[in-house]
Amino acid sequence: MTGAVTWGLVAGSLAVLVVRRRSSAIVLVAAQSLMLGLYALTQHARTSTALAVAGAILIVKALLLPALLLVTVRRAPKARLIETEPPALARLTIALALALAVEQLIPRFGLTSAGVEHAAVGLLALGVLTAVVRRAVIFQALGFLTAENGIYLAGLSLPGGLPVFIELGLVFDLVAVVSVAAAFAAKIHEQLGSGDSSLLEALRE
Amino acid sequence: MNEALLIAVVAAPVLGGLLIRVPGSPAGADRVNVLSASITAALALTASVIGALHGAGGLHGSWFVLDRAGAAFLAVIAVVGWCSAIVSPAYLAGQGKSMFTARRARAWYYTAFHLFWAALLALALVENLGVAWLLIEATTGASALLVAYTGSRNALEAGWKYLVLTTFGLALALLGILILFARLAPHGGSLATLDWQSIAHRAGALPQQSALFALVLILTGLAAKIGWAPVHNWLPDAHSEAPPPVSALLSAALLPTVMLIAWRVVLTLGTAVAGHLARDLMLAFGLASLAFAIPFLWRPMAWKRLLAYSSLEHMGILALGIGFASPLATIGVLVHLAGHALAKSLGFYTAMPLLGHEPSASRRAPRGLARLSAPVAAGVGVSLGTLSGLPPSPLFFSELLILAGGIAAGQPVIVALAAVLMALGFLGLAHTLIEALAGDARGHRWRAGRTVRLARRLTTGVSLGLLALSAVAYLLVGTGIGASLMGGLA
Numbered sequence: 001m002t003g004a005v006t007w008g009l010v011a012g013s014l015a016v017l018v019v020r021r022r023s024s025a026i027v028l029v030a031a032q033s034l035m036l037g038l039y040a041l042t043q044h045a046r047t048s049t050a051l052a053v054a055g056a057i058l059i060v061k062a063l064l065l066p067a068l069l070l071v072t073v074r075r076a077p078k079a080r081l082i083e084t085e086p087p088a089l090a091r092l093t094i095a096l097a098l099a100l101a102v103e104q105l106i107p108r109f110g111l112t113s114a115g116v117e118h119a120a121v122g123l124l125a126l127g128v129l130t131a132v133v134r135r136a137v138i139f140q141a142l143g144f145l146t147a148e149n150g151i152y153l154a155g156l157s158l159p160g161g162l163p164v165f166i167e168l169g170l171v172f173d174l175v176a177v178v179s180v181a182a183a184f185a186a187k188i189h190e191q192l193g194s195g196d197s198s199l200l201e202a203l204r205e
Numbered sequence: 206m207n208e209a210l211l212i213a214v215v216a217a218p219v220l221g222g223l224l225i226r227v228p229g230s231p232a233g234a235d236r237v238n239v240l241s242a243s244i245t246a247a248l249a250l251t252a253s254v255i256g257a258l259h260g261a262g263g264l265h266g267s268w269f270v271l272d273r274a275g276a277a278f279l280a281v282i283a284v285v286g287w288c289s290a291i292v293s294p295a296y297l298a299g300q301g302k303s304m305f306t307a308r309r310a311r312a313w314y315y316t317a318f319h320l321f322w323a324a325l326l327a328l329a330l331v332e333n334l335g336v337a338w339l340l341i342e343a344t345t346g347a348s349a350l351l352v353a354y355t356g357s358r359n360a361l362e363a364g365w366k367y368l369v370l371t372t373f374g375l376a377l378a379l380l381g382i383l384i385l386f387a388r389l390a391p392h393g394g395s396l397a398t399l400d401w402q403s404i405a406h407r408a409g410a411l412p413q414q415s416a417l418f419a420l421v422l423i424l425t426g427l428a429a430k431i432g433w434a435p436v437h438n439w440l441p442d443a444h445s446e447a448p449p450p451v452s453a454l455l456s457a458a459l460l461p462t463v464m465l466i467a468w469r470v471v472l473t474l475g476t477a478v479a480g481h482l483a484r485d486l487m488l489a490f491g492l493a494s495l496a497f498a499i500p501f502l503w504r505p506m507a508w509k510r511l512l513a514y515s516s517l518e519h520m521g522i523l524a525l526g527i528g529f530a531s532p533l534a535t536i537g538v539l540v541h542l543a544g545h546a547l548a549k550s551l552g553f554y555t556a557m558p559l560l561g562h563e564p565s566a567s568r569r570a571p572r573g574l575a576r577l578s579a580p581v582a583a584g585v586g587v588s589l590g591t592l593s594g595l596p597p598s599p600l601f602f603s604e605l606l607i608l609a610g611g612i613a614a615g616q617p618v619i620v621a622l623a624a625v626l627m628a629l630g631f632l633g634l635a636h637t638l639i640e641a642l643a644g645d646a647r648g649h650r651w652r653a654g655r656t657v658r659l660a661r662r663l664t665t666g667v668s669l670g671l672l673a674l675s676a677v678a679y680l681l682v683g684t685g686i687g688a689s690l691m692g693g694l695a
Contacts, residue, residue, distance in 0.1 A: 110387030160393025
């Protein structure tokens with residue numbers, strides 16, 4: 001895995017945390033998945049069937065899931081600025097601190113290079129952070145896709161890749177979970193007139 | 206023959222969930238649901254009897270393992286799934302709103318319910334950690350739709366919280382599995398690399414640091430799905446907002462089944478980390494869950510929400526039993542699993558007539574039920590009495606066995622802490638029970654409608670089952686079954 005690809009993936013995740021428009025964030029996550037898919041197909045397709053399958057799956061995922069989320073965004077009423085979110089600069093600062101912490105604290109765990117290991121765990125951490133600091137439900141779904149891209153990055157860096165059965169199962173689960181998330185996002189918009197997840201706090205003790 | 210039976214166990218609810226869409230009428234869908242559920246439960250119970258009788262090592266195949274502990278979990282999932290399926294028509298008959306369009310709501314409910322049940326049954330059988338992860342993730346999609354079935358604002362909140370928190374938790378677990386895979390097969394591996402047997406055989410050769418990192422990630426991720434504190438935030442909301450038959454399946458089948466996977470991880474991967482760290486992690490989750498749950502058991506609380514916090518308490522007790530890892534504690538875990546499943550399901554089914562006659566019970570604690578409806582009061586009494594650990598309920602015996610197992614395992618401090626917390630939990634639930642049965646009643650005596658009659662029948666059946674389980678708990682001690690259960694799991 002080249003440094004440029006891993007840096008590109010991490011930069012994409014940081015951008016998702018900062019951009020205002022939901023559609024821009026969806027395009028960024030789609031580009032991230034596409035970059036991973038193309039990398040797998042161009043670098044490893046001839047040597048490993050598992051990695052070729054992974055690449056194909058990533059490209060399908062890069063097109064299908066963002067398209068689903070874009071349709072949800074189009075159908076939902078126009079998004080208002082969500083005031084409960086921290087400002088973009090604060091989000092970026094937290095994200096950079098988190099990325100730095102990952103780089104310093106994560107031990108080697110068996111992938112081809114330390115850089116890839118840090119990038120994979122970093123994407124997972126930034127995905128979780130996206131769900132925590134971005135209050136729009138669509139951003140929370142995108143946080144999950146970012147985290148999954150971290151897992152795929154790690155999977156692509158394994159010698160021989162992940163078993164094909166797991167790859168296929170993973171994409172099936174991912175499509176199911178993102179479809180359910182999209183259905184929820186639409187219903188939440190319908191009920192609240194907004195996709196602001198901070199309005200969903202009636203059940204607190 | 207055995208493999209065909211196990212395939213049928215998983216395929217029957219999948220087929221049932223799809224065939225439910227064939228009849229056009231609600232009555233037809235109800236009939237297909239009951240028929241499919243009965244076939245599934247019969248197949249699963251047959252398989253669990255075969256598994257239990259097969260010996261300590263259990264049945265093994267290319268994709269499945271059915272040891273004695275797995276057989277007990279399979280039986281519990283079968284019984285709870287069947288009960289939830291047969292009470293679902295009564296729930297749906299009285300339910301007006303749904304997040305689905307009125308014409309499709311019933312078909313969606315049954316399809317999601319049977320697919321969810323199928324994934325749980327498969328989960329108790331699979332021989333592979335990677336496939337187990339895929340099945341756990343698959344339960345999330347179906348069950349999140351069921352949690353939010355009513356489409357109310359609260360149900361959407363509960364469903365969304367459940368979806369987000371468990372999905373991220375499972376992403377962490379997947380990273381842990383990937384790290385484990387990388388270390389087990391440094392030059393490339395196959396699906397079989399993640400078989401339980403393969404992990405157990407190779408765990409000793411894993412680098413300590415990576416094994417620890419993988420173990421912590423996997424257990425923390427699974428804890429989010431099991432609802433162990435401190436990653437339990439979704440649990441009270443989802444259990445209180447889901448339809449009662451679904452709440453029963455979540456609490457009595459989903460949580461323990463995911464715990465079976467955590468148990469197998471501890472037994473297979475635990476040898477790769479220093480000392481008893483894997484078991485200590487289970488003890489920490491157990492104590493934390495008990496400590497988080499107890500204050501809520503003392504508060505006056507809506508019935509289903511109280512049951513949800515009781516689930517947190519009981520998942521904590523089960524974690525302690527697994528962490529003690531002694532034969533006595535292992536018997537205690539299996540008796541506790543079955544007793545909790547029966548009592549908790551009955552509690553959730555009793556919520557149907559309770560909420561039907563007194564909708565305010567969704568927001569505040571029930572009171573004076575003995576004067577309002579004897580069958581509902583009996584259901585609440587049996588459920589809460591058992592969950593509090595009142596003798597001669599099986600949970601009284603199982604908690605004693607788990608504590609005795611802890612002493613046998615040389616953990617007197619943890620046992621003392623757990624005993625104090627369990628006693629506090631008992632007092633909290635006993636107080637709630639007295640208020641619920643004998644407090645000041647609101648309103649007039651309830652009519653004995655469909656759901657009340659159903660509650661009466663279920664209370665009778667569950668009471669008999671609980672008494673039988675108490676007898677089993679008493680008879681199992683000293684038979685050597687505990688050791689063979691642990692041997693099979695490992």
